[in-house]
Amino acid sequence: MVLGLVVPVVVLGGFAIAFLMREQVVSAQHENMLVARTTRSKVQGKMAEPLQLAHAQAEIMQNPAFTTPDSRSAALKRAAEGSFAVDALMLTDSNGLVIAEGIDPGPSQYPGKFLGLDSSMRNGFAEAMRTHVAVWSDVFVSTITGNRSVSLVDPMDSGEALIVEVSAASFTDPLYQLRNNGESRVSILSGAGVVLYSTDQDLADTAADLSGLTIIRDARAEGEATDIYRYSGQRRLGSAVRVDETGWIILASREWNGVQATAQTLIAFLVLAVSVMVFGAALLARRLARAFGAPVEELTSDARKLAAGEYLKSPRVSRYRELAELADSMHTMSDAVLERESRLRASEERYRFLVESLRGVLWEYDVEADRFVFVAPQAGEMLGYPASAWTDLASWGEKVLDSERAGVLAARADGISEGYPHEMVYRMQAADGDVLWVRDVVSVVQEEDGPPRLIGVILDITAERQSESNRVAAQVAEDASRTKSVFLASMSHELRTPLNAIIGFSTVLAKGMVGPLSEEQERQIQMINDAGRHLLDLVNEILDLSRIEAGRVDIVAAPFEPSQLAAEVAELVQPLVRGDSVSLSIETTGAPESLLTDRERLRQILINLVNNAAKFTEQGSITLAVTSPDELSVAFAVKDTGCGISKENLPLLFREFGRLGVPAVEANGTGLGLVISQGYAKLLGGLITVESTLGQGSVFTLTLPRALPPESGTVS
Amino acid sequence: MTRRRITRTQDLGFIPDGHGNTHDEGVLAIRYCRMSAEKAGWVLAQSIRFRRESLLCLVLCVAVVLGASISACSNSKPIHIGYLGGLTGGAASLGLEGREGVTLAIDAINEAGGIGGRQIELIVRNGSQDATTAKKAVRELVEEGCVAIIGPMTSSLAEPVAAVAAEEGIAVISPTVSTDEMTGRADAFFRVYPDNSSAARELASIVKKRPGVTTISVLYDTSNSAHTVTWMDYFSTAFEATFPGGVLARVPFASENAIDFQQLASQVALGNPNALLILANSRDTGLACQRVRATGYDGLIVTSEWSSTEDVIAHGGHSVEGVLFLSTFDRDSTYQAYLDVAARCESRYGHELGFAGVHGYECAQILATVFETSTERAAVLAQLSAPATYDCIQGSLELDAHGDVVRPYYLSTVSEGKLVGVR
Secondary structure (H helix, E strand, O other): OHHHHHHHHHHHHHHHHHHHHHHHHHHHHHHHHHHHHHHHHHHHHHHHHHHHHHHHHHHHHHOOOOOOHHHHHHHHHHHHHHOOOEEEEEEEOOOOEEEEEEEOOOOOOOOOOOOOOEOOOOOOHHHHHHHOOOEEOOOEEOOOOOOEEEEEEEEOOOOOEEEEEEEHHHHHHHHHHHOOOOOOEEEEEOOOOEEEEEOOHHHHHOOOEOOOOHHHHHHHHHOEEEEEEEEOOEEEEEEEEEEOOOOEEEEEEEEHHHHHHHHHHHHHHHHHHHHHHHHHHHHHHHHHHHHHHHHHHHHHHHHHHHHHOOOOOOOOOOOOHHHHHHHHHHHHHHHHHHHHHHHHHHHHHHHHHHHHHOOEEEEEEEOOOOEEEEEOOHHHHHHOOOHHHOOOHHHHHHHEOHHHHHHHHHHHHHHHHHOOOEEEEEEEEOOOOOEEEEEEEEEEEEOOOOOEEEEEEEEEOHHHHHHHHHHHHHHHHHHHHHHHHHHHHHHHHHHHHHHHHHHHHHHHHHHOOOOOOOHHHHHHHHHHHHHHHHHHHHHHHHHHHHHHHHOOOOOEEEEEOHHHHHHHHHHHHHHHOOOOOEEEEEEOOOOOOOEEEOHHHHHHHHHHHHHHHHHHOOOEEEEEEEEOOOOOEEEEEEEEOOOOOOOOOHHHOOOOOOOOOOOOOOOOOOOOHHHHHHHHHHHOOOEEEEEEEOOOEEEEEEEEEOEOOOOOOEEO | OOOOOOOOOOOOOOOOOOOOOOOOHHHHHHHHHHHHHHHHHHHHHHHHHHHHHHHHHHHHHHHHHHHHHOOOOOOOOOEEEEEEEOOOOOOHHHHHHHHHHHHHHHHHHHHOOOEOOEOEEEEEEEOOOOHHHHHHHHHHHHHOOOOEEEOOOOHHHHHHHHHHHHHHOOEEEEOOOOOHHHOOOOOOEEEOOOOHHHHHHHHHHHHHHOOOOOOEEEEEEHHHHHHHHHHHHHHHHHHHHHOOOOEEEEEEEOOOOOOOHHHHHHHHHOOOOOEEEEEOOHHHHHHHHHHHHHOOOOOEEEEOHHHOOOHHHHHHHHHHEOOEEEEOOOOOOOOHHHHHHHHHHHHHHOOOOOHHHHHHHHHHHHHHHHHHHOOOHHHHHHHHHOOEEEEEOOEEEEEOOOOOEEOOOEEEEEEOOEEEEEO
16 A cells, blocks of 8 residues: 555656756756857857958958059058057068068067068968968967967968968957856867867966867867766766857856756755655555554454355454455355354265265265275274275275175176166175175265266165074964963963863862772872862963963953952961961051052963062061052062072063072972962063062062053953 | 345345345445445545645655756866966967867877866966066966966976976976076976076987088077077087087077068078077077078078977078978877877867977876875975976987976978978
C-alpha cells in the first residue's frame, strides 16, 4: 500500500527534477550562446569598418588624381586619421613593397616608417594576393603602436594591395560593455585558442591558453560549439563561436555550478517537498495499514487456523463493515465446514464400525487394474495375512487350498466375465496352515465411467460345517428322546395294571383278608407290597417325566394360601427327617397371602425339595421359607445344612438319570425328582435355582409367579 | 484428486478405500476452502510485510535523489607546475611560445597517464618584465601548491625570481634565460639554455671561420642589455682575439615604437664591415635587415637566437634570406619525437615550434623525469641540484650541479621565406 504511494511519487519527483534540470541547462546554454553570437556580431561589425575603409582607399588609390606616392600617402594618412580604429594604411606594389603609407598620428610621428619596406612576408599578404580576397592577419605586435594589432590585406585589381593596420583592442569594445553584464564571461581568443581579451581579468592577464579545450577545437573546426568544460578546477558551461574573418574564437561561459546551483535549489526544494509528501503519505498509509492491518492480520490468522483444521470460535469484531462481513462469512464457512466434517466423520465411523464389525472379510477388487482396492482388517484375524498380502487376483488365489485353486480361479473368472453376483464355497489356507471353509459372496459393480469392480464378503463357515454333523446327532437324540416319552406314556397303562395287581393283592393278603398268615408270610408279603409300591412310584415318576416332556401335563390353577401349603409339606416330610439331630421349620412371614397356581404340582415340588434336604442333612436344620421377592412372584426356599453339593456336580442336578453319588446316603429317590420338579416349575412359569457350598449346606429356591398367566395350562 | 461417480451406492456419503483416501465432494470443498484461505492469508501477509519494505524503499529513493545532486569529487590530486613568463606586452612572444612548448609537453604526459596516475596541471602567471610582479608571482605559485616552476623567459627576471625561489625552496627551471650571472650558482635556479658568454663565443668562432670575415659591426638593443651587452662583449672579445680591432661599430638602440631603422642602418653599415651582428628581437631584427639591405649592404648578417622567430621573416621580408641565426636546437632534426611535437605545434598554434617552444618542452620533460621519483617540492629541488642527464625532445641533455647546461649549437637561416637549419 505504502509502496504504491511512494513509488509513483518518487518516480514523478525524479522526472520532474530531471526535467527541470535539463530546462535550466538548456536555458543557460541558450543564453550563453546568445551572448557569444551577439559579441561576434559586434566584433564583426567592428571589422567591417576597416574593410570598408580599405575598399574606399583602394578606389581612391586608383583614382588618377592620386598617382604620386606623396599624394597617395597623404590620402592614406587622412584616412588613417579619420578612422578611430585604423592605425596605419599602407599601399604596396604587387611585390609587397610599400609605396605609400598613412599613419595615424600618435606616439610615432615618424614619417616614412614603412615606405620601401618589404611587406610580402606579412601574415596574410601572400594569401590575399593569391586569393584576391581581403585577408585578416593573425594578431601581432605592431611596430607602430606596440599594441596587439591585426592587419587587413586588401588586394586591388591593379595588383597593388592595401594594408590596413588596426589595433586589436578596438574590437574589444563589446567586451567592455559586457563586463558588467550578467553571469557570462566573454573572451576573445586567437585562432589558436589563446586569450586575446576577456572580461575576466585573470584570463586576460595570463593570456590563458585554452587551445586544449575540446570546445575550442570544435569551434575552430565547426564554427560553433557548446560544452561543459573544466578550467582552473572549475566546471563551466561554454558556448564558442568562430569569427570567420580572423579565425578568432569568442567564448562565452558561465559557472556550471551556478547553473546547477539554481537547479539544485529547485531540486532541494522539490526533494524536501517530495520527502514531506512521501513521509506524509507513508504516515497516512501506516495509519491506514494499521487500522486495516490488525483486523486483516487477525483474519489472516483465522484463515490459517481454518486451513490447519482449527475451527473458529468467536467472531471478530471490526470497525469496518467490509471486514466485519468478511469475518462473519469466515465464521459461517467455519461452522459449515465443522458441521460437514463431523457429519462426514460420523458417517465414516458408522461405516467403519459396520465393516469392522462384520464377522466376515469385506473386500473390493478392481478388475481392470487387477488390484484389491480394499480388504477389511478381519482378514488378518481370520486368515492371518496382513492387508498388504492382498494385491492382485493371484495373491488371493495363492491363499486358496492347493487342491481347489484351479477350480476356484476358474469360477471367479466366470463370475467376472458374466458380470452377475455369485457365491462360492471353498477352502482357504490360513497363514498358520489351518484350513478354513469359506463362503465368498460377491457382487459386481460397474461404474458409468470406470472399470468393473467386485465387492464381496468372505465368511468363515468352518464351524458351521463341523457342527453340522453334531447337530444331526443331537437332532436324532432329541427325536429319540421324544419317541421314548411317547412310548412310555402309552406304556403307562400297561405297566400300571400288573403293578396294581401286585400291590392290591399283596395288601389284601397282608391284611389277612384271605386267611391267616404266619409271621414270615406276613413279612414276605409286606416286602412284595413295598417293592410293588416302590416300582409304582418309579413308574409314576417316569410317566410324569415323559408327560412333561411330551408336553401333556395339565395345570390346574386355583387360589390357595402358600403358608398353609408350606405347613402341610413340612408335616408330611417330618417323619423322614432325623428328628433328634435335624430340625425342620418353616418361615412364612414374607409370604404372600394367596397364590393362583396349581397347588398339587407345587406341593409335589416342595415335597421333593424338602425330601432331598432331609435325605442329605445329617444334622443341623432344614428351613422352608416362603417370601415375596417382588409383587408378582413368590419364592420357596429350602435351606439345609447338609453335605452340600460340589461345583462340578451342580450342573448335573437337573439332568435326567444323574444321581449324585453320595456314599453314606441310601437315597430312595429315583433320581428323577429334581428333574420333574424343574419341569413342573417351568410349567408353573417359574424356575428352581440352587446355591450350595460343599460340606455346609444348600439352598434350593423355587421362584414362580403368584398368578399363573392365562395362556399356560388351564385355569379353573 | 480422483472423483468417483458411484452408481449403486449413491446414498453413501463416505467410502473408505482402505488406503486412507477419501473421495467425497464435501471433503474436496473443505480442501479448496483451506487452500483459498491459505492463499488469502499469504496475500494479506505480503501486503503487511510491504509496510516494512516500503520504508526501506523510501529511504533508498530519497538517498538516490539526494545523491544525484551531490557531485562526485575527483579522486586523484593533480601535480601542479607553475609557469612564469611575459605573456603580454612587447616581449610576449617569448613567454607565449615557451608556454606553448610546456603545454604541449604536459598534454603529452597527461595523455600517457600522467605521473603515477596523477595529471600535471600548469598554473600560469604573467611575469611581464617587472621584477616585483615576477617575485609576487613566484610566491603565488608556491601558494597554489606548485612543486616546481618553469620560467622565467627573460634574463632580467632571473635574479629576482631565483632569490624568491631559494627562499621558498622551490626549483625554478628556465627555458631561455641566458644571463651569465646565473652561471655556476648552486641555488634553486636551473636552465636548459646556455649562458650568453658561451653562446657569444660559439657564434664568434663560427663567424671567424667564415671566409673573408675580418670585421664586424654590432647593432644591439639596449632595452635587453643583460642579454645584448653581455653577448656583444663576449663576442667582441672572442672575435678580436683573432681579429684585433675587428669590431668596427657598436650601434645601440632602444626598442620602442618609433625606431628610425634607416638611420641605424646607415650607421651600422659605416665602414662596410664584412659582417653584421644584430642583437635585437625578431621584429626589430627584421626591420633592421630591411633597412640595412636597402643601403646596399650585402655582407653577412648574424644574430643571436633571440631574433630567430618567424616574426623576423614577416617584418624582414626577403631581406632576411641568408641571415645566420645561432640556434640551440636543430631545425633539421629528424628525431621523431621532435617532428611529432613540431607538427602538433603547427596545427594547434599555427606556427613553428621555435627555440622557446623547444626549450619549454624540454623543461617540462626534465620535471616529469624528476617527478617519477618524487613530487615533493624539496625532493624535486634536491634531485635537480644533482648533475644528471635527461632524455629530451632532441636527445639527451646534461645539467650540471649548478643547474647549467652544456649543449650543442646549431645554425639556422631563412630560406625561401622559412626558417631552416644550416649544415
